[in-house]
Structure formats: C-alpha cells, structure tokens
Amino acid sequence: MSIDRAPNSRIKRMNYREAIAHLNSFINFERLPEPRFNTQIRDLDRFRELLDELGNPQSLYPIIHIAGTKGKGSTAAMISSILRAAGYRTGLYTSPHLVTVRERIRVDGRIIPKAEFASLIDYIGKTSTSSYPSNHPTYRTVFEYLTAAALLWFARKRVDFAVVEAGLGGKLDATVVVDPLLTVMTPIGLDHTTVLGGSVSAIAADKAHKIKSDVPAVAARQSAEARSQLVRRAGEVGTELTFAPGHTEFEPLSSGLHHQSFFAPRRSLGNDAIHLNLAGRFQLDNTSTVLTSIGKLVEAGFPVAPRAVQRGLSRVRLQGRMQLVRRKPSLVLDGSHNPMSIEALLESLSGLIGNRSLHVIFSAMRSKPAGRMLELLSSVAANFYIAPISFPKGMTNGELRSEAEHLHLPHVICTDIPSAFDRACLEARSNGLILATGSLYLAGEVIRHLRGLPPPYLDGRIDDRI
Known part of the structure; x- marks a missing residue:
C-alpha cells in the first residue's frame, strides 16, 4: 500500500464514530491493568510489519524523539513551537489526550480533523496484515494503532519535522521503531513502577533504549542513577550524549501564573530577554533541554534563527501543565x-x-x-x-x-x-x-x-x- 489513500468510491469507508468503535476494539493499556513488559505482550516486529505495509511513513521526514518521565509534553510542545516559528511544517504526536483523542496528532498546532482521522483508521484497518487471525494481529494496542496513524498522517501532510513523544517504557514502546534525527531524554524518575521496575536505575535502563547508534542525544539534568544509565547506554551504542545545563543557566526576570521571562546567556540567542508562555520554574529546566536540542538541530544543518526561538517560546501552548x-x-x-x-x-x-x-x-x-x-x-x-x-x-x-x-x-x-x-x-x-x-x-x-x-x-x- 502507498502512503496516500487511493480513491475508490465503491468501497465503504468508516465515519468518525465507526473509526472510534474500531479503535476501541483493540487493547488499551491506558484504561486496563498494564502487565510487566515482555516480548509476548509487546512484539514490535509485527508492528514494524504494519508500518512496512504502510510504506514506512516514519522514514519520510526527520523525527525528534522525546522520552523520559517528567516534562515530555512540555519539551515536545516547545520544540514544535520553535520549529513552526522557524518556518518548518511540523507534526506533533503526544499522549495521553485530555479531551479528544484527536489532540494527540497535530500538524502546525492544529489537531487532526474528524474526517481525516477516520480516513487514517479506515486505511490502516484495510491493510492485509490486519486480516490476520485475532490471535495474531499486527498491532494489538490502541497506542500502536494511533502511533501508526500519526506517522502516516505526517507523511501525507508532507511535514518537514515530526516531534514524537514516547509512550510507556523504552525498548518495547511502539515509538522506538522510529529512526530519529535526535533523541531527547527528559528527567527520569519513579513512575509506572509495577511495569518498568521499582528503582530509578531500572526505569532509566529501560528508557535508555531510546538512545540509538549514530543518533545524537540530549538529556535533561538527571539524578545520579538515571545519568549513569544514560551514559552507559550512549557508550554501548557509540553515540554522542549531551546534558543540558538546566535552570541554572538562566537569569530569571519575572514570573506569574501564566508566563515567565528570563535572560538566556547563550551567544546564539543574542541579548534579548526570553518570554516563555508557560508558568513554573520546572519549565526552565525543560527550556534548557529544548535550547540544547535546537542547537543540535542547527549543527545538523537545519537553520533556526534566534528570533524563531524567541517567538516559539512566547507562543507555545500546553493544556494541563500549570x-x-x-x-x-x-x-x-x-x-x-x-x-x-x-x-x-x-x-x-x-x-x-x-x-x-x-x-x-x-x-x-x-x-x-x-x-x-x-x-x-x-x-x-x-x-x-x-x-x-x-x-x-x-x-x-x-x-x-x-x-x-x-x-x-x-x-x-x-x-x-x-x-x-x-x-x-x-x-x-x-x-x-x-x-x-x-x-x-x-x-x-x-x-x-x-x-x-x-x-x-x-x-x-x-x-x-x-
């Protein structure tokens, strides 16, 4: 099958409600108890088969892959906003959703319309691999289905970049199938301990599998246990790992319940104050990670002017985070x-x-x-x-x-x-x-x-x- 849907008016296609009903027929670990990850529960080879039949849409544009415990959504939103301000058509895939499932999939800040969402679900549902017996489906979770839909939509919309937020875990999370331009690790801590392990070190070791050979990685400030695991993984796969300085690199100017301003003494940003449209000092740690990541993209040959950074941070929007x-x-x-x-x-x-x-x-x-x-x-x-x-x-x-x-x-x-x-x-x-x-x-x-x-x-x- 090709990336673009082939028109055929004689074939009945799902409407939005039918598409949602189809999605709800799959396993959804966001609402069901999560078993400890193993290859019987999460076999990504079959998910890769699905993407292959869809034309491997994830290979058609550069991806920034974001993983961690805290700050993933904020980091993804800021990087996406800066890239859009720099003139790049940008896809954004996040989870979970707050109101509508469609808000997980955006291009240039706009959520996917109902008709296009239904079209994607219908198209994926008609792949030959989806006709496997019920005990051998290509994908078995809602998250895998939504991940495939997002990657396919970004290809159809001809994005210049996709910012992809990881789901749960590392080596068996569906988003690990992407081959990113850059990997970003936000702070790692205790969360989902019944699934990923009961220590920061165990959780970091799992999430560190997002770091891949020959793909530069940026990491936020980490605890000693998490940092050790990330450094070890980077050494094993032989890739560059850069740690962001964190909030201490900034000079705060003002703050309130809906914004904050600070001075960032980075030569690449000039001497103007930065106005961030997100509240909370923890967002300064996220901003440090974001600026370090943007610097890596510039080094890779993707221009981002200081003015685009300033505009992107001043315009970023994020629901449900302070x-x-x-x-x-x-x-x-x-x-x-x-x-x-x-x-x-x-x-x-x-x-x-x-x-x-x-x-x-x-x-x-x-x-x-x-x-x-x-x-x-x-x-x-x-x-x-x-x-x-x-x-x-x-x-x-x-x-x-x-x-x-x-x-x-x-x-x-x-x-x-x-x-x-x-x-x-x-x-x-x-x-x-x-x-x-x-x-x-x-x-x-x-x-x-x-x-x-x-x-x-x-x-x-x-x-x-x-």
Missing part, C-alpha cells in the same frame, strides 16, 4: 501524577500563592502513590476536594477518603469532578487559588466541565462524541 484557565478565583490545572512532578509543581507555586488560600481538587490513578502526593500537597493546601475520576483505573472515593483520613487532612468528599470543582469555587471565593492536580485525566475532566462537554465514558473507552 495552566491558568480562569481568574477570580484563579484556577490552575496541572497533570502532575507522581511525587517527582508534585514536588516540582510546589516549588513553582511557592512564590506565586502569596497570602491566598490554596484549595486543591485531587484525584489519582490507583497505581500512583496518592498518599505521598497528598502529603506533599498538604504543606500548602487549606482544603482538599476529593472525587473519583471517570476512569476504570482511577481510585474510588473510599480509597481516596482512606488516604486523606490517614494523613488527617481537611477534606471534602465529592461525588464527581464537576461537583468538586463547584464546591472549591464556592469556598475559595474571589481571592483564593484553586489547584486541580493528581492526574492528567482529572485536568481533562475539569476542561470538559468548563466547556460544557459531556463527561468521559465511565468504562474509559475513547470518546466518539468529540
């Missing part, structure tokens, strides 16, 4: 879902709360250390509004209540996220600050509520309404 979505009372959405991210969030909020009371809407997935996250948040929170997210792997009200009571936290148990949001707004009044955190799925439910959209399906299947 995102100010309304005022009076101020509402901040942040998808932090592990202690490492919560600590970074609190460090950023420390100078912005002032004398305002902080009201925290909280929920979490059952696999996450909710008790530790609540304990960290309790150092600044005046009250907690706890409710279950509409997702099969989310904690129940009983489980959330147990964690809150064990820590003797002031809390209100609510039936659902919209109720928790309304109660927090009532009690925070105009001078309070509301923080919704603990899960990206929680952030997504708040966004749905604010937009008047229906809540997600309780069984976690992909929503065919939006």
Whole structure:
C-alpha cells in the first residue's frame, strides 16, 4: 500500500464514530491493568510489519524523539513551537489526550480533523496484515494503532519535522521503531513502577533504549542513577550524549501564573530577554533541554534563527501543565501524577500563592502513590476536594477518603469532578487559588466541565462524541 489513500468510491469507508468503535476494539493499556513488559505482550516486529505495509511513513521526514518521565509534553510542545516559528511544517504526536483523542496528532498546532482521522483508521484497518487471525494481529494496542496513524498522517501532510513523544517504557514502546534525527531524554524518575521496575536505575535502563547508534542525544539534568544509565547506554551504542545545563543557566526576570521571562546567556540567542508562555520554574529546566536540542538541530544543518526561538517560546501552548484557565478565583490545572512532578509543581507555586488560600481538587490513578502526593500537597493546601475520576483505573472515593483520613487532612468528599470543582469555587471565593492536580485525566475532566462537554465514558473507552 502507498502512503496516500487511493480513491475508490465503491468501497465503504468508516465515519468518525465507526473509526472510534474500531479503535476501541483493540487493547488499551491506558484504561486496563498494564502487565510487566515482555516480548509476548509487546512484539514490535509485527508492528514494524504494519508500518512496512504502510510504506514506512516514519522514514519520510526527520523525527525528534522525546522520552523520559517528567516534562515530555512540555519539551515536545516547545520544540514544535520553535520549529513552526522557524518556518518548518511540523507534526506533533503526544499522549495521553485530555479531551479528544484527536489532540494527540497535530500538524502546525492544529489537531487532526474528524474526517481525516477516520480516513487514517479506515486505511490502516484495510491493510492485509490486519486480516490476520485475532490471535495474531499486527498491532494489538490502541497506542500502536494511533502511533501508526500519526506517522502516516505526517507523511501525507508532507511535514518537514515530526516531534514524537514516547509512550510507556523504552525498548518495547511502539515509538522506538522510529529512526530519529535526535533523541531527547527528559528527567527520569519513579513512575509506572509495577511495569518498568521499582528503582530509578531500572526505569532509566529501560528508557535508555531510546538512545540509538549514530543518533545524537540530549538529556535533561538527571539524578545520579538515571545519568549513569544514560551514559552507559550512549557508550554501548557509540553515540554522542549531551546534558543540558538546566535552570541554572538562566537569569530569571519575572514570573506569574501564566508566563515567565528570563535572560538566556547563550551567544546564539543574542541579548534579548526570553518570554516563555508557560508558568513554573520546572519549565526552565525543560527550556534548557529544548535550547540544547535546537542547537543540535542547527549543527545538523537545519537553520533556526534566534528570533524563531524567541517567538516559539512566547507562543507555545500546553493544556494541563500549570495552566491558568480562569481568574477570580484563579484556577490552575496541572497533570502532575507522581511525587517527582508534585514536588516540582510546589516549588513553582511557592512564590506565586502569596497570602491566598490554596484549595486543591485531587484525584489519582490507583497505581500512583496518592498518599505521598497528598502529603506533599498538604504543606500548602487549606482544603482538599476529593472525587473519583471517570476512569476504570482511577481510585474510588473510599480509597481516596482512606488516604486523606490517614494523613488527617481537611477534606471534602465529592461525588464527581464537576461537583468538586463547584464546591472549591464556592469556598475559595474571589481571592483564593484553586489547584486541580493528581492526574492528567482529572485536568481533562475539569476542561470538559468548563466547556460544557459531556463527561468521559465511565468504562474509559475513547470518546466518539468529540
């Protein structure tokens, strides 16, 4: 089969709802328990067969591959925004989604339209490899299907670059099949420990498989355990690994709940201040990684002018990461879902709360250390509004209540996220600050509520309404 869909009006094609129903027929580990990775569960050879039948779309444009534990979405969004400002047609593939599955796949900042999404799913579904018996499908997960769809769409749209965010893990994650121009490793910490291992060293060793021979790699500042594994992997495959300096390379000028400005003493950026359209000091660490990555692209022969860097950072948009979505009372959405991210969030909020009371809407997935996250948040929170997210792997009200009571936290148990949001707004009044955190799925439910959209399906299947 070719990259471009061959027209044939006599063949019935899926509409959007049918395409979503087809996707929902595959295994979705985002809503089901995740088995520990092994070659029986994740056999990427068959996924490569699928891409081969599709014409290997991932080989038709340069790819920046982004992996890690924390900051992947922010790093991907910033690199994509800078490349677009430099005049490159840029594809962006991220996960998970907050509202619609289509937001995972973008070209030049625009999410894929319903008709084109359905066309891709239909086209992939008609490959000969998809006709294998049910016990031998070419791809068995929703993530693999979406990855194939994104790579194919980028080829159809003739992108100059694709920024691809990794999924879960390293050597058996579907995105590892790409041969990137550059690999970027964001900070690695404890997350998905039941799947990837119970130590930072074990998780870093798995994620380090994204580093490939003859592909330069950039890494954010890392713990000693993670750094050691990345250095070892780079040595094994014989490739260059550059560590970004981190936030200490910048001179902060101003910061708020929706932006920050700083001076970056890099000769390639000139002497102008940088205005970043993202809040949080942790974003300075991500920015350092981004600037180091852009420098590598320039070295590889892809021009990016200083003005494009400045424009890209000032225009970057990202939902659910320390995102100010309304005022009076101020509402901040942040998808932090592990202690490492919560600590970074609190460090950023420390100078912005002032004398305002902080009201925290909280929920979490059952696999996450909710008790530790609540304990960290309790150092600044005046009250907690706890409710279950509409997702099969989310904690129940009983489980959330147990964690809150064990820590003797002031809390209100609510039936659902919209109720928790309304109660927090009532009690925070105009001078309070509301923080919704603990899960990206929680952030997504708040966004749905604010937009008047229906809540997600309780069984976690992909929503065919939006």
